[in-house]
Amino acid sequence: MRGSSISVLLLSDTASDIREVLPGFPVAPYEVKQASMKSTTPQDLIPLHPDLILVDATHDTALAEEAARHLSLAWEIGLPPIIVVVDQHSIATFRFESGADDFLLTSATTDEISARLALVSRRAGHGDEATVLKVGELTVNPENYQVYVRGRPLDLTYKEFELLKFLAQRPGRVCDRDLLLREVWGYDYYGGTRTVDVHVRRLRAKLGAEHEALIETIRNVGYRLVPRGRD
Secondary structure, eight states, rough: OOHHHHHHHHEEESSSSSSHHTOOOOSSEEEEEEEOOOOGGGGGGGHHHOOOOEOOOOOOOOOHHHHHHHHHHHOOOOOEEHHHHHHTTGGGGGGGGGOOOEEEEETHHHHHHHHHHHHHHHHHTSSSSSOOEEEEEEEEEETTTTEEEETTOOOOOOOHHHHHHHTTTTTOOOHHHHIIIIIIIIITSSSSSSSHHHHHHHHHHHHOTGGGGGGEETTTTTEEOSSSSEE
């Protein structure tokens, strides 16, 4: 997010303007750019620096699922939230477990769109005063999405970062899987709690053997971030 505007990237191969997909899309505080859903790669997003990504699923659900999946699995960059635009037909067929963080109906009013995007932006850390989080040798910077462990930078996906940030905001506190799923993935996520386990496993792999115990498993409950590895 730059200044007071929020950069939105619309991925679509049929619409020439965002209001062809979302007639009620508000003017402010959003700055909208557009790119091809078929040909845009995660690397293409780096110079664009979007705060939110809208994927047009109103014409080709399978292609939109593929785009969401391809983006969400990008390991080399931290991705912004992916929001799928669906109509009454595609909402019944789109598989949200493909990687979407939220959705908007084409019939949504301006107020509804503003409220939903504001909620997603807050979950992504926009609009809140960013505070560097330090837990033991782990440093999490919500402002620039950088994470370091003993000075070594970690390359995390957006969801990995959000999960680690949520735990770092509550050091020593046990967070059950349902809480993590609700707060990190959102109320509209259709996946199960196994998603949390998969992301924790990936985070531990990136932390490395020396620091993987920073994320402690509480059996049959969830996880917590501890200041130091277990002896």
